[in-house]
Amino acid sequence: MEIPASILQTLRHNEIVAKRFHRIEASILSILNFKDFFERLLTIIGNTLEVPYVWITIIEESAIARQLKEMDDSEIVMTRTCFVSRNTFSSITNHRVKPLLANCQLDRFRTILPDQPLWGIGSIAVAPISLDGVIVGSLNQADTTTSRFHPGMDTGLLEGLALKISLCLSNVTAHERIKYMAFHDPLTGLLNRRVMEKILEREFQRSRRYRSDLAVIFLDLDKFKAINDSFGHDQGDAALIHVADALVASKRTMDVAVRFAGDEFVVILPETDHFKARQYVDRVRHYLDRHPVMTAQNRFHVRLSSGVASALEEGISSFKELLKRADDRLYGAKKKKQ
Numbered sequence: 183m184e185i186p187a188s189i190l191q192t193l194r195h196n197e198i199v200a201k202r203f204h205r206i207e208a209s210i211l212s213i214l215n216f217k218d219f220f221e222r223l224l225t226i227i228g229n230t231l232e233v234p235y236v237w238i239t240i241i242e243e244s245a246i247a248r249q250l251k252e253m254d255d256s257e258i259v260m261t262r263t264c265f266v267s268r269n270t271f272s273s274i275t276n277h278r279v280k281p282l283l284a285n286c287q288l289d290r291f292r293t294i295l296p297d298q299p300l301w302g303i304g305s306i307a308v309a310p311i312s313l314d315g316v317i318v319g320s321l322n323q324a325d326t327t328t329s330r331f332h333p334g335m336d337t338g339l340l341e342g343l344a345l346k347i348s349l350c351l352s353n354v355t356a357h358e359r360i361k362y363m364a365f366h367d368p369l370t371g372l373l374n375r376r377v378m379e380k381i382l383e384r385e386f387q388r389s390r391r392y393r394s395d396l397a398v399i400f401l402d403l404d405k406f407k408a409i410n411d412s413f414g415h416d417q418g419d420a421a422l423i424h425v426a427d428a429l430v431a432s433k434r435t436m437d438v439a440v441r442f443a444g445d446e447f448v449v450i451l452p453e454t455d456h457f458k459a460r461q462y463v464d465r466v467r468h469y470l471d472r473h474p475v476m477t478a479q480n481r482f483h484v485r486l487s488s489g490v491a492s493a494l495e496e497g498i499s500s501f502k503e504l505l506k507r508a509d510d511r512l513y514g515a516k517k518k519k520q
Contacts, residue, residue, distance in 0.1 A: 206230055207346045214357040216249050221258045223347065227323065235303065235324035237262040238311075239294040241271050244318035246355060264296040271319070274308070279317070281309040281340040285328040294322065305331040309344040313351055321347060367441040369419060370426035378440040378448055379501075385452050386501035389493040396493035397459035399449040400508040401425075401466075404485040404519065406445040413480050421484050424475045432465040448505070459490045487515045 209226050213219045220238065228236040240247050242265050253259045270293055275282055284291070285305035294308070306324040310317050321344060325331060365377045373381070382398065389396035403409070403421060410418040422445060429439040429449060438450040451459055467486060474483045489511030491504055498504050 206343065210347070210350050213350070214354055215361075216246070216354060216358055217253055217256050217259065219350065219354045220250070220253075220263075221256055223321075224258055224262050227321075231323070233323045233330075234326055235322075237264065237296050237322050238319055239264045239266060239271065239308075239322060240319040241268045241317070242266065243268050244316070245313055246318055246351070249358065262296055264294050266293055270294075271317075275310060275320070279310050279312075281307055281337040281344065283307050283331045283333050283335060283337065285330075285332045294320070302326060304328040307331040307337075307340060309337075309340050311344050311351065312348045313355060318351075370423050370441050372426050372429070372439050372441045372447070375440065375442050378438070378442070378450070381438055382450055382501045382505065385450060386493055386504060388452070393494070394453050395455045396504075397451040397454040397456060398491050398493075398504050398508045399451070399459055399463060400442075400489045400491075400505070400512040401429075401447045401449070401463070401486050402512065402516075403445040404487055404516075409482070409484075413482070417475070417477055417480055417482075420477050421475050421482075424473070425470070425484055425486070428466050428469040428473070432462060432469055437462075448508075455494075456490055456492045459492070463488045463490070487512060487519065489513070489515055 206223075206226050210219060210223055213222060224236050224238070227233060240250055240263060247265060250259060250263055251265070274291060274294060283305070288303055288306060291306055291308070303324045304327045306322065309321045309323075311319055311321055323331065365373060367374045385396055388394065403425060406418065406421070409421050422441070425447065426439065426441065429447060433439055433449065433451075436452055437454075440448045440450070442448045449462070451462060454462075463486075470484050470486065474481050489508045491498070491508035491511060493504050495507070498507060
């Protein structure tokens with residue numbers, strides 16, 4: 183029995199499409215960082231499947247939202263990512279885990295579009311993606327025609343792609359988490375001491391080369407032992423996190439805040455003199471005055487002592503001497519309070 187030409191044509195088309203999906207999957211399997219993963223994913227889907235519009239929607243409360251928001255050096259990710267609340271996402275997808283296809287009443291998808299006008303879209307496919315079994319957003323494709331994605335069409339390839347993306351995302355997230363832990367303090371999220379020394383050495387050399395200001399601030403919590411003894415170590419941890427938040431909220435983008443050890447913190451301020459460094463300390467203290475530590479059990483304020491040193495001071499010929507002078511001044515400030 184001869185197979186009708188229309189069926190053969192459909193089979194050949196499906197085979198071509200399946201190969202294209204396989205090419206996409208193979209392209210993202212070996213990527214282990216967020217930026218390359220999402221850039222490759224968004225680019226190759228559009229090019230390989232010849233889809234005019236490809237973007238991702240990320241749930242604000244998800245585990246990867248922060249990393250993607252911080253990816254401001256990737257124009258592709260920045261312009262093709264939309265962040266929505268979990269409630270908004272669920273109201274659109276109705277908690278489904280399989281792809282949602284539509285070619286009419288598209289206005290309901292407006293909230294998951296990254297500033298893309300709906301007038302250019304005739305049909306849309308929303309494929310939920312997950313991380314470790316939890317939905318974190320969706321891979322979205324849209325076409326100018328109403329026939330590209332229509333309810334009732336087979337979504338097997340879209341489901342398979344979404345599953346592969348979810349598995350790859352899990353690998354990327356695990357790798358990024360390991361890399362993050364190598365450079366950051368696990369409690370506060372600030373950079374750790376090992377990274378700080380490399381940054382400070384680099385900034386010190388730059389200060390010497392261009393005779394530009396560079397200030398370092400050494401800080402620690404006043405009566406930190408008393409906080410642990412009075413409220414417990416969990417509350418002590420909350421105090422450390424609170425101080426880290428204050429340091430970050432008060433600094434510029436170019437400044438670097440570090441958890442040095444225990445209750446000690448270091449802030450590196452490029453192109454900053456001694457006076458402006460003291461102003462930074464005042465901003466941090468003002469923040470802590472206005473924002474007490476609030477936990478389920480207690481409410482208390484945190485106080486800080488500080489020491490400031492500048493790279494342009496006499497007698498400082500290395501970044502280690504700069505750091506030590508700031509530490510010595512912190513020690514002097516602590517003694518005055520005793």
